Amino acid sequence: MNTDMKVPILQLRDLCVAAERPDGHRVIDGISLEVHEGEMLCVVGESGSGKSVTSLSIMGLLPRGVLCPAGGSIRLEGEELLGAGEKRLEALRATSMAMVFQEPMTALNPVVRVGDQIDEVLKAHTPMRAVERRKRILAMMEEVHLPHVERIYRAYPHQLSGGQRQRIMIAMALILRPRLLIADEPTTALDVTTQKQILSLIRELRDNRGTAVLFITHDMGVVAEIADRVAVMRQGSMVETGTLDQILRSPTQGYTRKLLSSVPSLVPRASAGAADAEVLLQISDLGKTYSSRSMFGKVNEVKAASGVSLTVRRGRTLGIVGESGSGKSTVARCAIRLIDPTEGRILVAGQDISRLRGAALKQHRRRIQVVFQDPYRSLNPRIRIGESIIEGLTNFGVPRAQAMAEAAALLEMVGLPADAVSRYPHQFSGGQRQRIAIARALAMKPDILIADEAVSALDVSVQAQVLDLLNDIQGRLGVGTLFITHDLRVAAQICDEIVVMKGGWIVEQGPTSEVLVDPKDPYTRSLIQAAPGRHWDFPNFRPVGEVKGGSLRSHVKVTPPMAEAM
Amino acid sequence: MNHAAPFFIAAGPGSRVQSAVRYCRRNPLVTASALFLVAIATVALIAPWISPHDPFELQPVLRLKPASETNWLGTDAYGRDLLSRIFYGARISLVIGLGAALLSIGTGMTLGLIAGYMRRVDAVLMRFVDGMMAIPNTLLAISIVTLVGANIWTVMFAITIPEVPRVIRLVRSVTLGTREEAYVEAAITLGSSTSRILWRHLMPNTIAPLIVQGSYVCASAILTESILSFLGAGINPVTPTWGNIMADGRAYFRIMPGLIFWPGLCVSLTILSINLIGDAARDALDPRMAKRGVGR
Numbered sequence: 001m002n003t004d005m006k007v008p009i010l011q012l013r014d015l016c017v018a019a020e021r022p023d024g025h026r027v028i029d030g031i032s033l034e035v036h037e038g039e040m041l042c043v044v045g046e047s048g049s050g051k052s053v054t055s056l057s058i059m060g061l062l063p064r065g066v067l068c069p070a071g072g073s074i075r076l077e078g079e080e081l082l083g084a085g086e087k088r089l090e091a092l093r094a095t096s097m098a099m100v101f102q103e104p105m106t107a108l109n110p111v112v113r114v115g116d117q118i119d120e121v122l123k124a125h126t127p128m129r130a131v132e133r134r135k136r137i138l139a140m141m142e143e144v145h146l147p148h149v150e151r152i153y154r155a156y157p158h159q160l161s162g163g164q165r166q167r168i169m170i171a172m173a174l175i176l177r178p179r180l181l182i183a184d185e186p187t188t189a190l191d192v193t194t195q196k197q198i199l200s201l202i203r204e205l206r207d208n209r210g211t212a213v214l215f216i217t218h219d220m221g222v223v224a225e226i227a228d229r230v231a232v233m234r235q236g237s238m239v240e241t242g243t244l245d246q247i248l249r250s251p252t253q254g255y256t257r258k259l260l261s262s263v264p265s266l267v268p269r270a271s272a273g274a275a276d277a278e279v280l281l282q283i284s285d286l287g288k289t290y291s292s293r294s295m296f297g298k299v300n301e302v303k304a305a306s307g308v309s310l311t312v313r314r315g316r317t318l319g320i321v322g323e324s325g326s327g328k329s330t331v332a333r334c335a336i337r338l339i340d341p342t343e344g345r346i347l348v349a350g351q352d353i354s355r356l357r358g359a360a361l362k363q364h365r366r367r368i369q370v371v372f373q374d375p376y377r378s379l380n381p382r383i384r385i386g387e388s389i390i391e392g393l394t395n396f397g398v399p400r401a402q403a404m405a406e407a408a409a410l411l412e413m414v415g416l417p418a419d420a421v422s423r424y425p426h427q428f429s430g431g432q433r434q435r436i437a438i439a440r441a442l443a444m445k446p447d448i449l450i451a452d453e454a455v456s457a458l459d460v461s462v463q464a465q466v467l468d469l470l471n472d473i474q475g476r477l478g479v480g481t482l483f484i485t486h487d488l489r490v491a492a493q494i495c496d497e498i499v500v501m502k503g504g505w506i507v508e509q510g511p512t513s514e515v516l517v518d519p520k521d522p523y524t525r526s527l528i529q530a531a532p533g534r535h536w537d538f539p540n541f542r543p544v545g546e547v548k549g550g551s552l553r554s555h556v557k558v559t560p561p562m563a564e565a566m
Numbered sequence: 567m568n569h570a571a572p573f574f575i576a577a578g579p580g581s582r583v584q585s586a587v588r589y590c591r592r593n594p595l596v597t598a599s600a601l602f603l604v605a606i607a608t609v610a611l612i613a614p615w616i617s618p619h620d621p622f623e624l625q626p627v628l629r630l631k632p633a634s635e636t637n638w639l640g641t642d643a644y645g646r647d648l649l650s651r652i653f654y655g656a657r658i659s660l661v662i663g664l665g666a667a668l669l670s671i672g673t674g675m676t677l678g679l680i681a682g683y684m685r686r687v688d689a690v691l692m693r694f695v696d697g698m699m700a701i702p703n704t705l706l707a708i709s710i711v712t713l714v715g716a717n718i719w720t721v722m723f724a725i726t727i728p729e730v731p732r733v734i735r736l737v738r739s740v741t742l743g744t745r746e747e748a749y750v751e752a753a754i755t756l757g758s759s760t761s762r763i764l765w766r767h768l769m770p771n772t773i774a775p776l777i778v779q780g781s782y783v784c785a786s787a788i789l790t791e792s793i794l795s796f797l798g799a800g801i802n803p804v805t806p807t808w809g810n811i812m813a814d815g816r817a818y819f820r821i822m823p824g825l826i827f828w829p830g831l832c833v834s835l836t837i838l839s840i841n842l843i844g845d846a847a848r849d850a851l852d853p854r855m856a857k858r859g860v861g862r
Contacts, residue, residue: 336755365757378748382770392756444756
């Protein structure tokens with residue numbers, strides 16, 4: 001490649017970062033990488049791989065007293081950064097290297113107008129006058145495609161959408177034309193459609209300005225969208241580096257292969273259960289309106305969900321997909337009666353539970369159980385696993401000893417040792433905790449299982465295992481599942497039917513194979529088009545539609561026979 | 567930064583005893599406070615056996631004698647031995663301090679948990695609490711004691727009442743935060759009763775902040791008891807309490823400053839020690855505070 005001729009913008013050689021404690025545990029163990037001008041290097045890895053620590057060490061932002069560089073070198077345009085003084089690093093940040101973080105809300109000061117926050121960067125590093133600075137900021141805002149720049153200049157962070165905030169962060173990072181941009185999971189907190197826009201913005205800025213970009217992500221789809229080269233990290237070491245095509249088509253390391261194979265395919269799986277099986281949960285015309293009265297008696301109403309009707313059948317999985325604010329979680333929380341619906345009916349075994357209270361409601365809680373998103377928060381950290389699992393059983397009068405025996409059996413069923421009952425949640429990994437949460441829900445022998453983003457917080461390899469477990473349980477116990485997710489790939493792998501929601505309404509509903517392959521509604525179509533890496537068939541190491549032998553049929557069209565190929 | 571980045575500080579090697587010794591060496595002030603409190607508590611416990619004289623015995627011949635072989639700190643205006651009275655005074659002060667702390671935490675925790683978890687009770691209870699917080703603590707305590715008459719139990723009660731609203735607010739705010747945790751919602755869907763959710767899932771989260779708050783209530787109660795006695799609104803002036811001794815000595819301050827100085831010193835050092843230990847407990851229980859100054 002011709003980029004090899006020039007001096008790289010960023011060059012890491014055998015970088016080591018160690019924990020500042022007696023045993024000096026190495027969080028990063030000898031990694032080397034290079035980023036050239038106008039190049040996008042994606043660092044990809046699961047949690048704990050050290051990808052964020054790498055970016056922090058480049059910026060000189062390692063948490064003091066916790067981690068420190070233990071060897072190697074970091075060169076920015078030939079200048080050694082390890083051992084450089086605090087003053088020098090301060091000057092280099094913003095002018096030569098800049099960083100964009102994951103969560104744009106916490107990275108911006110909530111009480112300062114966003115225009116003034118960008119202005120601070122210019123004030124600190126340039127001798128420009130106020131009028132010039134303002135002109136430059138407005139031009140930069142135009143460049144990141146913000147609308148009504150004059151108005152946004154005066155806006156506070158909370159008045160902007162997540163995507164607009166991330167654009168402000170990017171404008172702030174790039175206003176001094178740094179040679180290197182480090183983007184640490186910049187789109188992870190955003191909806192897919194917004195993510196697509198931000199990704200194309202970053203790509204465009206790289207092309208126009210020749211900025212070198214170090215892009216950190218856990219999402220192989222995003223990698224396939226934007227990377228020129230890819231570096232795969234695992235537990236603080238570099239697994240392999242190569243061009244995008246090399247990594248996706250012919251990865252040499254087993255770990256990379258495993259990582260790629262775990263990416264759920266967008267091709268819908270074969271449907272399970274009969275389409276006319278017994279109806280377990282029927283929601284009709286469900287609505288939830290939040291109203292608040294302001295000081296002068298004006299009533300503010302927000303419709304979180306409205307006119308939602310859906311049916312969950314025995315042995316089948318119904319998915320609700322949508323972006324944040326679509327009302328998908330509201331529907332799930334109404335169905336488990338964590339919040340009270342304002343209108344509509346929720347029929348469980350023929351009985352309307354939407355207005356039940358007290359003892360009658362308690363009896364019904366047995367039938368519907370839930371698995372939450374965050375396995376680190378859904379188990380009480382102070383209570384042993386066994387106690388957590390039997391809590392529901394003892395509430396319904398099952399003797400303790402019998403409940404404990406059931407708990408042990410359930411743990412074995414979800415693939416954990418039976419002696420886990422006497423341990424605490426912190427002794428388990430995220431995936432194991434999610435298995436425990438599933439065991440706790442199953443202990444009640446529910447008819448209906450509601451999974452609210454149940455695999456969203458997990459690494460892809462773990463995600464695949466938990467999805468397998470859910471599929472397996474459904475086959476064995478015949479529960480009906482209501483699966484809430486924002487991730488179309490996950491939906492494709494577990495749902496038999498899909499409901500697409502937007503702004504509290506259902507926009508499209510039907511069998512997964514129809515909704516994902518041949519969407520009728522324009523919004524569904526835009527969601528599918530925004531799914532990152534949708535042109536790539538990761539588990540088969542080839543683009544979607546390319547048959548063995550080579551010819552490329554179609555980039556967009558996904559054909560059902562692919563499902564059998566998996 | 568990525569929330570999953572492995573930033574952790576592991577506990578150092580060694581047994582509990584070793585780590586306790588290391589902690590004491592690093593925090594000499596906290597160690598000194600703890601030792602002082604242990605000493606005061608021991609004195610209070612065994613006061614009848616170690617006091618050189620009867621603290622109630624009036625000896626008009628020996629009025630306002632300076633420190634001597636028989637009366638180490640001298641005598642007060644009625645000829646009673648000052649040291650013995652201070653020893654006995656420690657009993658009242660500590661009983662009131664501990665009693666007020668336990669009582670206010672017990673009541674405040676129960677009411678705070680209920681207020682934090684049940685919105686309807688919250689609306690009523692918190693308005694009542696707001697009203698109580700508008701009355702100065704000491705004034706409220708004096709009014710209560712004046713109404714019901716003063717003995718050690720009514721004084722403790724009168725000191726506890728004004729402290730309760732603060733505890734309620736603290737527990738309520740912790741509960742409001744914990745109530746949203748997924749494990750609490752999971753308990754609801756498992757059909758757990760309200761009292762089970764309150765005591766099993768919500769209450770344990772309030773213990774750490776309550777230990778800290780309890781130390782402040784304890785210190786404040788000892789001080790308020792002294793103020794009440796000093797103002798003549800406290801326990802019967804014959805009973806030796808640190809406040810009573812100071813109130814008696816007020817008129818003779820010029821002749822015998824020790825009558826105010828020694829009990830005053832006891833009150834100050836006790837409160838200082840309790841507050842220092844409270845701060846140390848806060849740092850130990852809330853790692854964010856302990857890391858202050860270590861980060862950027």
